Amino acid sequence: MADVAKLAGVSAQTVSRVSNGAGDVVxxxxERVLRAMDELGYRPNGAARALKRGEFRTIGVVLxxxxxxxxxxxxxxIADSAAEQGYAITLLPVAxxxxxxxxxxxxxxxxAVDGVIAIMEVHLLDTAQAVLPPGMTMVVVDSGGTDRHSVVDTDQHLGARQAVQHLLDLGHETVWHVAGPEASYAGESRCEAWRTTLEAAGRTAPPLLRGDWSAESGYAAGQRLAGEPGCTAVFAANDQMALGLLRAFHEAGRRVPQDVxxxxxxxxxxxxxYIPPLTTVRQxxxxxxxHSVAGVLAQLRDRRTPPTTVLVPTELVVRESTAPPPD
Known part of the structure; x- marks a missing residue:
């Protein structure tokens, strides 16, 4: 900074004001200071400036x-939105x-983070006795409702209802379901919405099959369902398991969507x-x-901001894997 000040013919305090974006500089x-910085290859010390301001303009992401x-x-x-707001992210994967x-x-x-976005189940946060550092703010993604943390999530219930109702509207008597793991909030929410949508339509829910999000688990479920003559419609809790279903039905001679x-x-x-192109719920x-980044920044601007819950709507994308049931 002293070298820049000498080359530009100004004081070190003026160099400091320019590097901090102060508006009280002619x-x-x-321009003279900026040219001197460029000529000398000077870059402001970001860590020192952060300590002085009391902020790091960085958001931690735990997942x-x-x-x-x-x-x-x-x-x-998260990374794209943070960058648009002038923030970086620090990633912290955990078991x-x-x-x-x-x-x-x-x-x-x-x-050196100002706030945290946690992509994990809230029950683990609550039972793990995880304590945030004093003054740290947090938003939880893909998790259940809580009055301790702000939550941002896909509207899991809406998406599952859209999937099941689409199949019922095509004329299927009922809809089978390959669910995600029991420990998954998203999986259980989709499963609950599958069941309640069938009940609201006066239909009986078939036995539940459970997978682990993998195509392999979907394939195993498909092998079982291929032997169910009454199975004409299946809602898989994610696309990977749906891919496994398509393979199992193909190998068993069950055509999609003509038979199921x-x-x-x-x-x-x-x-x-996919073959055929998959009808699915878009997140x-x-x-x-x-919304996660916006939630963190809102708390940083006002520490009194109460916890909020934001549910992001889904969209049903209809392709060629669904059709009316066989006659």
Whole structure:
């Protein structure tokens, strides 16, 4: 800074005001200082400026896995939205155990972050005795309702209702369901909406099949359902399991959609290239990321902001894997 001040013929305090974007510097002086910075390759010390301001313009993201489509696309939405607001993100993957979650939150006090977005189940946060560092704000993604934390999530109930109602409107007597893991809030929400939508229509819910989000588990469920002559419609809790269903039905000679209709959930980028192209529920992952970042920034602007819940709407995308039941 002293070298810049000497080259520009100004004081070190003037260089400091220019580097901090202060408006009380004459334009000609500012240009002279900026030219000197460029000539000398000077870059302001971001860490020092952050300490002085009391903010780091960085949001921490705590999540269980990077291997799922939902987490990756949500993370992308968070990163894009944070960048638009002039923030960076610090990623902190953790194992889905109470001890690891608690340890991750202990580490947050060592990281230069202003707030946290946690992509995980809220019951783990509550039972792990995870304590945020004093003054730290947090938004929870893909989780259940709580009065302790602000929550942003896809409207899981709406999406599942859209999927089941679509199949009923096509004339199917009932809809079978391949659910996600019991430990998953999203999986259980979709399962609950499947059941209540059938009940509201006066239909009997068939026995539940459960998968683990993988195409392999969907394939195993499809092998069982292929032997059910009364199965003409299936709602899979994600597109990967729907892909496994399509393979199992194909191998068993059950045509999709002529003999059995299949609906997924997520609308992964490859869903339109499945054979046949998959009818599915589209999640707005970019919207989830945008609302999550907005929730953190709202709390940073006003610490008195109460916890809120934002449900991002879904959209049913109808393709060629669904049709009326066979005569």
């Amino acid at each position: 334009d000609a002086t500012r 269980f896995t990077l291997s799922t489509t939902g987490n990756m696309r949500t993370l992308e939405g 889905p155990t109470q001890a690891k979650v608690a340890g991750a939150f202990d580490r947050l006090s060592e990281l 209709s299949v609906v997924g959930f997520d609308d992964v980028p490859d869903a339109a290239s 707005d992952f970019a919207g989830v990321g945008r």
